[in-house]
Amino acid sequence: MTTLHLHVDSQFASPYAMSVFVALHEKGLAFDMSTVDLGAREQHAAGFAGLSLTQRVPTLVHDGFALSESSAITEYIDEEFEGPRLYPTQPRSRARARQVQAWLRSDLMPVRQERPTEVVFYGAKAPPLSPAAKEAAAKLYTAAQSLLQDGAEHLFDQWCIADVDLALMLNRLVLGGDSVPSRLEAYAARQWQQPSVQRWVNQRRPPL
Amino acid sequence: MTTLHLHVDSQFASPYAMSVFVALHEKGLAFDMSTVDLGAREQHAAGFAGLSLTQRVPTLVHDGFALSESSAITEYIDEEFEGPRLYPTQPRSRARARQVQAWLRSDLMPVRQERPTEVVFYGAKAPPLSPAAKEAAAKLYTAAQSLLQDGAEHLFDQWCIADVDLALMLNRLVLGGDSVPSRLEAYAARQWQQPSVQRWVNQRRPPL
Ligand SMILES: [Ca+2]
Ligand SMILES: [Ca+2]
């Protein structure tokens, strides 16, 4: 029997853990979950470091195979398991989805730093954006508006996992009280209502 | 007729541009190349920003389809074109290759900052590593030693694109004069001799 075990952060605040959590739910896969206390540096302790080569959450263990890095995990889930596709099948759309995922994980650092996901999941207060963060936010809005057709519910023909990642990034700003173009705010709000996303949003969190 | 045009940084110092350059060569694909002056912020100017959604090099334009983010590009090349595989075909090896790529692009920041690729491609001097960079380097060595079988030439059964990325990351330290475990140093040196890699290393570079 196949077993799937997902390791996530104990605050349920990692956007990357959320992406894998949503992917597993969208695929209709049953999985167990346990938490790693990043504040206590538990990810570097022998137990977890022996499991995760990169000492990071999320880590998915599938029948003894431990895999970290969320985009690698969601690609693996999509290739290994039946069910709704997590990535577009059309080659250029699939490429674009991968571009969005890679970009959101390696750029826009000032937004990620000044609008940490505690703003999203704990309602933490957010001070005004620095000029560097404003510039990064503007770049995010330009790219997202270019990708999203007017009124579109998804980036591509159908929902894909990059929609979750993009909505999370936009919601850092929406929930931080920043002025986000209304089309993007509406897209992020719709994405946020997806039941698999709401399951993550509604996790019972320990105090910060 | 298919056309491929690759936009890279004018210093030929981007490890991500190198990764795509090597991928195209390994696939035996002909392509044109032009350079973007990052020092002059040319990537944010109207021309390039109109092409690259994420305003970053590398960007590959394939028959009018412009794609940025190196790992998305190499996945696209591998799926679209015949020739030697850039990613392993075995599912868990392919997952691991993606994990390595995603990790090297989103972690180990102190090593990337204190051992910029000018150390690798321009022989720039490197001051001693900070404690944070030493910790990141140790994590890199642990992961690489866990992945690489003793004396193995590649991460997996055959060469893959993640070998290029890992060798570049290790060579930041080797060429920075840091003490790198000999097994890893030998691996990186062998990878560096790959003709496609040497073509990138030997690009004629403008002064820094
Ligand atoms: Ca725990
Ligand atoms: Ca792992």
Ligand SMILES: [Ca+2]
């Ligand atoms: Ca130029």
Ligand SMILES: [Ca+2]
């Ligand atoms: Ca692009």
